[in-house]
Amino acid sequence: xxxxxxxxxxxxxxxxxxxxxxxxxxxxxxxxxxxxxxxxxxxxxxxxxxxxxxxxxxxxxxxxxxxxxxxxxxxxxxxxxxxxxxxxxxxxxxxxxxxxxxxxxxxxxxxxxxxxxxxxxxxxxxxxxxxxxxxxxxxxxxxxxxxxxxxxxxxxxxxxxxxxxxxxxxxxxxxxxxxxxxxxxxxxx
Numbered sequence: 001x002x003x004x005x006x007x008x009x010x011x012x013x014x015x016x017x018x019x020x021x022x023x024x025x026x027x028x029x030x031x032x033x034x035x036x037x038x039x040x041x042x043x044x045x046x047x048x049x050x051x052x053x054x055x056x057x058x059x060x061x062x063x064x065x066x067x068x069x070x071x072x073x074x075x076x077x078x079x080x081x082x083x084x085x086x087x088x089x090x091x092x093x094x095x096x097x098x099x100x101x102x103x104x105x106x107x108x109x110x111x112x113x114x115x116x117x118x119x120x121x122x123x124x125x126x127x128x129x130x131x132x133x134x135x136x137x138x139x140x141x142x143x144x145x146x147x148x149x150x151x152x153x154x155x156x157x158x159x160x161x162x163x164x165x166x167x168x169x170x171x172x173x174x175x176x177x178x179x180x181x182x183x184x185x186x187x188x189x
Contacts, residue, residue, distance in 0.1 A: 075092035
């Protein structure tokens, strides 16, 4: 009959087997929780402050862009896939944090900002949420929270006198009043 090694079944040894040992002080690692996230941390805290993330936030290089040059460090650019989707960035990442935003500049050029009808001092700018949807909000944000989903056009409503009308798309000729009490529709000239 084989002899059972009691060290394998002690709690300290089980922790070392489950999560490994700290690379700095060789103590056991344990899972810690902060808010909704979790991470591995050394059990000898505060003497040792080693932590390791459990979530994978790696950026993957999909394709190198031939004959491209980073404007900041002159390295090659690449198409990358990250936590929030695809983007173009520098291959010299830890040293250079350049990310191309030419596609967002092109989309912003389709829309000319108009004056905010709520605060009269700000401009309504085109913005994008984290899901890729566009919306239009006042740039005077904490003080003015005016937001619309359709594109505002600098045309005065003939019914209620609102300083803007809303267009469902850049090519649409139909304009709708943003005031819910009015609801007037007119054709753009």
